[in-house]
Amino acid sequence: MALSMKIFSLRISRQIRRYFNTASTCDNGKSVRVRFAPSPTGYMHLGSLRTALYNYLFAKSNGGVFVLRIEDTDQTRIVDGAIEKIIKTLQWAKLEPDEGPSIGGDYGPYIQSQRTELYTNCLDKLIKNGAAYRCYCTKFRLNLIRKDAIRRGEIPKYDNKCRHLTDREIQEKTDENVPYVVRFKLNSEDHEPFTDLVYGHYDVNIANYEGDPVIMKADGLPTYHFANVVDDHLMGITHVLRGQEWQISTPKHLLLYKAFGWSPPEFGHLPLIMNSDGTKLSKRQGDIQISYYQNKGYSPESLLKFLTLLGGGYTQTDDHSIEYDSMKDLIKKFSIENMSTHPGHVDNEKLEQVSKIYLKREMQDDPVQVTDQTMEILTKHLQAKYPSKFPSTELDKEYVAGILQWAVGESRINKITDLTEPQWDFLWNTPSQTQIQELRGNYDLDLCDILRDCYTAVNEMSDFQENTLKNSLSVIAKNRGIKVKLLMNIIRVSLSGLQVGPPVVEMMKILGRTVTLNRLKYAEECVNNLDHVDLKM
């Protein structure tokens, strides 16, 4: 489905123009502004949804603004359609940004590749004040430095050679059009410890580990670090909440703020998410993509709740049981002081528990409502499972609503797609002749008559309620001189092909009177045909 998305065209907003005309520092004001800044180098996964969620929670619990900014300066790694997918995933999760590419806002454009003019202007400022310089070193030279360091067992880092070029040398290179990048001067005496909102004091003198970093690449586009700092400042971001993998970059970012004379936002880093066995999550792992969870049929609410169990931000209940929390509750109860500093482990069992609790609550809140999305997910799964049946059969919403109400009420499923597991085949399919043949063991009985009795009773009963059904079936068993249990087994096989399963009366109720009657008739026909075959043998 085409996304009706309006990407705002290249437009430097009034706000930002004003900055270049007047301000040298940005007044962030008092109100909280946070951003989710994904790179469109892939689709959303658990880690990126978690970052979006915590930014959203932080913004909303502080009456602030949640911004979506697309960081696409590394054009070589862009994945087609990723921006649209990110926006759609946020929509699905109901984490709608207050400003962003599809809605605009006063600080746009919100896609970095549309902001190149801003970066060039900011870069000039750093070159002029001596905080950045042009570097003409070739790839070949950089490679040699790297190999040399490795050979000596040292950390490879740029030797800052071009810092020391004379004005004349620079002029010559400019005249000869020698390609260059721009580097930022890292000085160890300038280093910037900071207080992480989650992890507390953090102090790494980055100049000890890195040479001067590139902030503008040879293609004229800024690197992540530079564009990220410039945009956070220009967009008035007050708090940066991002994955822990970026914590090491924060001292570098703080030095950039200092070089510009800007006051930095506050930074908080969110703990890593790991697999249940403690190994690192990899974006290539299919089962961490949000589409995987969507396709499995987890509701966005349950997935978000699950993410909060991985990241913290809440006081633990004494019994550690999982509570249902609406988004309103999550916002109200959220506190950054309660964020966890331990890596969260993806525990699929826990997700199933959360999903079950959420599904139950959602059905309680609105028992008859089956959303189009639910129908879509279920249809997709049934189509994949029964390709010959489902392309032509449209699912009946009322039938699905009844099934869901029963399955959730009886705690039979954790998520909607569980309804496509083998034990629930009978919900969607009439049993096969082979399955009905299982009744062969009861051939000393007059099966056709018994099934016909059942048909008549079900057809003629005034209501189709559990008690009436139970009573009528007991009467049939008594009249035919067989045990109720045996009769139930005959009916179960006739309705579902299953020897074991939910109680027969429950099964009849879920299938409804019409389907029950059709299946009883069909079973009788199958048994009748088999009788003839057997007689011929």
Ligand code: GLU
């Ligand atoms: N573009 C970076 C990412 O995709 C954003 C990091 C940050 O939030 O500063 O993770």
